[in-house]
Amino acid sequence: FILLSLLVLVHELGHFLAAKKFGVKVEEFGIGLPPKAMTIVKKGETEYTLNWLPIGGFVRLFGEDMDPSAWDKLSGKITGRALFSKPGWQRAIIMLAGIGMNVLTGIVLFGIVYSVLGVPNITGEQVVLTEILPGSPAEISGLKEGDVVRRVxxxxxxxxxxxxxxxxxxxxxxxxxxxxELESDGTTSDASRQVMxxxxxxxxxxxxxxxxxxxxYPVIEYEKKPWYTAPFWGVVEGTKEAYGWSRYMVELLMHPAELWKGIGGPIKVVQIGQEQVQAGWLAFLRFGGIISFNLAVFNLLPLPALDGGRLAFLAIEKVVGRKRSAKVERWVHGVGIILLIGLLVVVTVRDIFA
Known part of the structure; x- marks a missing residue:
């Protein structure tokens, strides 16, 4: 849960840094989601707050939801600090910055993992048991899911x-x-057992x-690199895995039935996270990298309330040739938030009774 919240917070930090870079006034940087519990500090023009719902965070930008009809009432100096006053390419970068931070975080986490483990090489295949049917000889003999068959x-x-x-x-x-037994990093344990x-x-x-x-499954062996080149190879392998997970997520989105089977809510994420903690800190960091890329791909979807949805509105604005209606955009994103919360509730209930 803490890992998921930190990754969401990192995402919002990307928006924050990009907005600051382009001179957009950041009115609030919130840790957690409203309602507000307290103001941690007010530094310059930005209020840093702690909020009651301990899930990720948010950034509130000046002029983000302001309707074009109100622009003329602002002075030129203030108008220049508003999000709506910035060129389309700058607004696009601000919207994409959160996704970029998640991608960068994923690469860094994968890079740390492979800096320690070494470069993975596939040296063969291994047969893994993925299902044990009730009442079968396999169940009676004590075979388990995740067992790797070495010999018959x-x-x-x-x-x-x-x-x-x-x-x-x-x-x-x-x-x-x-x-x-198959380990979380794709290797097999040294211990073996015999079953009749x-x-x-x-x-x-x-x-x-x-x-x-x-x-x-592939048999993976790790080639250790010298300490002075390990970080470089770690980033190389981390980038490869990052690309692989991004591609997998995109392919999964093309098959809604498979996506629905694989999607999980906070409860499932916490359960898997606990398993990874027990498997060791490297497994936990790798899991963090996977979640970070899931967040990046998910936020890129052109759905209301997501960064991809806001980019879609920006694209429409450029195609039509006029500023968007903030009222319409607020309404669309509001409906999107309600639908996302509904999906979250449904998935969470499914995880509870799974």
């Missing part, structure tokens, strides 16, 4: 098709399977002889 008898397992072929030839006969199991000769349709779901 004396034969080393290199891919899923080989595993299926060997098990199919052992139906009705007891076999020994040697297993390890008898594949079914006539399994229920669609269940298979063992009653397991399997998938092939």
């Amino acid at each position: 008898g004396e034969e080393t397992i290199n891919d899923s098709s080989q595993f299926v072929e060997i098990i199919s030839g052992k139906k009705g006969s007891q076999v020994s399977i040697y297993l390890a 199991i008898t594949p079914r000769e006539n399994p229920p349709e669609g269940e298979g002889a063992l009653g397991v779901g399997i998938v092939s």
